[in-house]
Amino acid sequence: MNTMNIRTTIKETNNIVQDLVIIGGGFRTTTFLSSDPNLLKDKVMIIEQETNIGPGAFKDYNILTSSSGTSMLKYLTFEGPFERLLMNHKVTAVSQNMKPVRAEKLASALIEIGLTIEAELGDNAIRRSTSVEKIQLGIGNNPVSIYTNQGDIVKAKHVLLATGRYERINDELLNWNKKLMLSNTVIRHSKKEMLQNKLLTIGERPIVIAGSSHSAMSVLSCLLEIMKRLKDRDTRYIIPPIYVLQRSKAYLMYDNEEEARKEQIMEREMIYDPLTDVCPDTGIVYRDSGLRHQSKELYCSLWSGEIKNVSIVNIKKLSDVANLLDQAGLVIQALGYFGNAPDIFLCDRLIRPSNSLQRIEANEEGAAIINKKVFDNLSVLRLEPTPLLQKDNMAYGSSLYHKLSSRIKRKINEAQELVGKL
Numbered sequence: 001m002n003t004m005n006i007r008t009t010i011k012e013t014n015n016i017v018q019d020l021v022i023i024g025g026g027f028r029t030t031t032f033l034s035s036d037p038n039l040l041k042d043k044v045m046i047i048e049q050e051t052n053i054g055p056g057a058f059k060d061y062n063i064l065t066s067s068s069g070t071s072m073l074k075y076l077t078f079e080g081p082f083e084r085l086l087m088n089h090k091v092t093a094v095s096q097n098m099k100p101v102r103a104e105k106l107a108s109a110l111i112e113i114g115l116t117i118e119a120e121l122g123d124n125a126i127r128r129s130t131s132v133e134k135i136q137l138g139i140g141n142n143p144v145s146i147y148t149n150q151g152d153i154v155k156a157k158h159v160l161l162a163t164g165r166y167e168r169i170n171d172e173l174l175n176w177n178k179k180l181m182l183s184n185t186v187i188r189h190s191k192k193e194m195l196q197n198k199l200l201t202i203g204e205r206p207i208v209i210a211g212s213s214h215s216a217m218s219v220l221s222c223l224l225e226i227m228k229r230l231k232d233r234d235t236r237y238i239i240p241p242i243y244v245l246q247r248s249k250a251y252l253m254y255d256n257e258e259e260a261r262k263e264q265i266m267e268r269e270m271i272y273d274p275l276t277d278v279c280p281d282t283g284i285v286y287r288d289s290g291l292r293h294q295s296k297e298l299y300c301s302l303w304s305g306e307i308k309n310v311s312i313v314n315i316k317k318l319s320d321v322a323n324l325l326d327q328a329g330l331v332i333q334a335l336g337y338f339g340n341a342p343d344i345f346l347c348d349r350l351i352r353p354s355n356s357l358q359r360i361e362a363n364e365e366g367a368a369i370i371n372k373k374v375f376d377n378l379s380v381l382r383l384e385p386t387p388l389l390q391k392d393n394m395a396y397g398s399s400l401y402h403k404l405s406s407r408i409k410r411k412i413n414e415a416q417e418l419v420g421k422l
C-alpha cells in the first residue's frame with residue numbers, strides 16, 4: 001500500500017468511531033457475543049488475523065477438548081439471530097454433548113456461530129487477515145486508536161482484547177532449545193507429518209515432556225497415536241522411552257466431594273481442602289485447575305505404570321534432570337501459556353509492550369488493569385490463565401460474560417450520552 005492510500009484510509013477511518021472493537025475473533029469472541037445478542041445492536045467491529053470468525057486455533061488441533069461440548073458452548077444463547085442455530089446440527093452436536101469433542105468438531109460449530117455474527121454485523125464490520133500492532137488508549141472522552149498492519153487506524157469508544165494465549169520458551173529450557181518443541185505445535189494436524197519425521201530421526205533417544213498439565217497429556221496422546229501408526233507400518237520401529245516431568249502433585253477433577261473422598265490418592269495428587277477447593281455452585285472439586293476427562297484418565301494410567309515406555313519423573317526444577325535433557329532426542333515444553341496482546345500506549349507512552357512478562361490483569365467485570373491502574377475503555381476476555389490467588393477458592397469467571405457485557409454496554413451508553421450533550 002502506498003503512502004497516499006495509507007493516509008486516505010486513515011482519514012476515512014478516523015471519521016467513524018466504533019462503539020466496540022474486539023481484537024481477536026476466535027473462541028472467546030464468538031462465545032461472548034453469542035451469550036448476549038443485544039451486543040450486536042451496537043456498532044461493533046471484529047479484527048481477526050485469520051480468515052474465519054469463530055474457530056481460532058481449534059480447527060488445527062488434533063485433540064479432544066478438555067471440557068465437555070456443553071461446557072465449551074455453555075454461554076451460547078439461542079435467542080435473536082442465534083435462535084436459528086437450534087436447527088444447526090454442527091452446533092447442537094457440540095452444545096448437547098455431555099462428553100469432550102474433537103477440536104475440529106468444536107471448530108465447525110464455532111464457524112457456524114461466527115457466520116451468524118458476521119451476517120448480523122455486516123461485512124464492513126469484519127476485518128479479516130488483519131492484525132493489530134498497537135493500541136493508543138484515549139484520555140478522558142477521547143476514543144481509543146487501534147493501529148493495524150494494513151496501515152490504518154480504527155477508532156473505538158471501547159476495545160475488548162480477545163487475542164488468546166501463546167507459549168514462550170521457558171528460561172530453564174534455553175540450553176536445549178535446538179531440540180525443543182512447544183506443545184502448541186505438537187498437537188496440530190498441520191504439524192503431524194513434521195512430528196512423525198522427527199520421531200523417525202531421533203531413533204531410540206528419549207523424549208522428554210516438560211509439564212504434566214492438560215497440554216502435556218494432549219501432547220502425550222498425540223505422540224502415542226503417531227508412534228502406534230509408525231509401529232503398525234513397520235514392526236522394526238522401536239518406540240523410544242518418554243519421560244513426563246512433574247514438579248508438583250497432580251490436581252484431578254472430581255464431580256463432588258463424595259467421589260473425591262473415595263478416589264483421591266495421597267501419593268498421586270493434591271488432597272483437596274473443602275474450604276477452598278470445592279465449587280460453591282456445583283460442588284465439583286478443583287473446578288479450574290484439575291485434570292479431567294481424557295487427560296485425567298491418561299494421567300492416572302501413566303501414574304499406575306500402565307503405559308509402556310512412558311514414566312513420570314518427579315522434580316523440583318528442570319535443571320534437576322539436565323543429564324536426561326542432554327540425552328533426549330526431543331524435548332517438548334508444556335508449561336502453560338501467556339496472554340497475547342499488542343503494544344499498549346497511553347499518551348504516546350508505552351505502558352505495556354507486547355513481549356512483557358507482566359500478566360494482563362483484569363477485574364471481575366473484565367476491565368483491564370495495567371500497572372495497577374484500571375482502564376474503563378479497555379477490557380480483557382480471559383487472556384491469561386486463572387490468577388493463582390483465585391484458582392480454586394472461588395467460582396472464578398462463572399459470571400464474567402454477563403458482567404463484561406453489562407459493563408461494556410454501560411460504557412458505550414455513557415459515551416453516547418456525552419456525545420448527545422455536546
